[in-house]
Amino acid sequence: MAGIRDRTPLWVQTRCGLEPRTLTALAMVLVVAVGLAAGYFWTGRPEPVRAPELVRAAPATALPAGWAGPEQEARQETGPPPAPPVSLAPPVSPAPSGAEVVVDVGGKVRRPGVLTLPAGSRVADALRAAGGVRSGADLTGINRARVLADGEQVLVDVPGVPAGGSGPGPGSGGGAGGTAGGGAPGTPVSLNTATVEQLDTLxxxxxxxxxxxxxxxxxxxxxxxxxxxxxxxxxGERRFADLEPLVRP
Incomplete structure (x- = not known):
């Protein structure tokens, strides 16, 4: 300690009146201060920093076949909506409103003449509109369920006319006493009135x-x-060409 005192400047010795204890305390303070400074600089020194490791993406997990998410599973549990009923019956096209057919009813009926009937009417409707058939009239061969065509003639029990004979209007030579089914040679066969036997002759x-x-x-x-x-x-076309001159509506 004497050496430290001797080395201390004179003004310090005079100012502080250094004693051995004082010098010891001062020396310890200096040592502690130097230690703290050294520790501070040691901890504040720059350190190398390692780059972060690359994190690889997790491989995609294959979903099981048929899995489509919770919404699809819930829909599958409740089941698909019921299908609407399917109608197997073919659509029926109604007759146009106001459509009519004009027919000539003759022979043994109560009120023969030209009648206007709704489209789709049948021979029975024409006979009924003509007042019905007379007593004793022969209805054999008349298809009363046949749908009427516009402009045809319905004859009931007329001599010389084939059974069930009916044909176009009077202007076509199909009146009473005429051949409505094409019975006379050279007369075209009516497609609307001919029977199976008459068509078989073609x-x-x-x-x-x-x-x-x-x-x-x-x-x-x-x-x-x-x-x-x-x-x-x-x-076919060839058979139609052979039949065309031999038939009429």
Missing amino acids: PGVGPVLAQHIIDHRTEHGGFRSVGELREVSGI
Whole structure:
């Protein structure tokens, strides 16, 4: 301590009146201060920083087949909505409003003449509109369920007319005493009134094809033109060309 005192400047010795204890305390304070300063600088020194490791994305987990999320699962649990009922019946096209047919009813009926009936009327409706048939009239061969065609003639028990004979209006030579079914040689056969036997007499037409013509006539309410004969199953262009001059609506 004497060495430290000797090295201390004179003004310090004079000012502080250094004693051995004082010098010891001062030395300890200096040592502590130096230690703290050294620790502060040691902790504040720059340190190397390591770069962060790359985090790889987790592989996508394959979803099980058929899984479509919670909403789809809930929909599958409740089941699909019921399908609307399907109607197997073909749509029926109603007759246009105000459509009419004009027919000539003659023979043994109470009020023969030209009648105007709603479209889709049948032979029975025409007979009823004519006042009904007379007592003793022969209705054999008359198809009272047949749908009427516009402009045709319905004859009841007229001598010289084939059974069930009916045909176009008087202007076509189908009146009383005429041949409405094409019975006379050279007279075209009426597609709307001919029977299966009469159609069977046409070239290339047998009983089966004749029945097809009758079925088509009943289904479509008669033939309005000879060209509609092409729509009958079994009649091609060549057969139609042979039949065209031999038939009429």
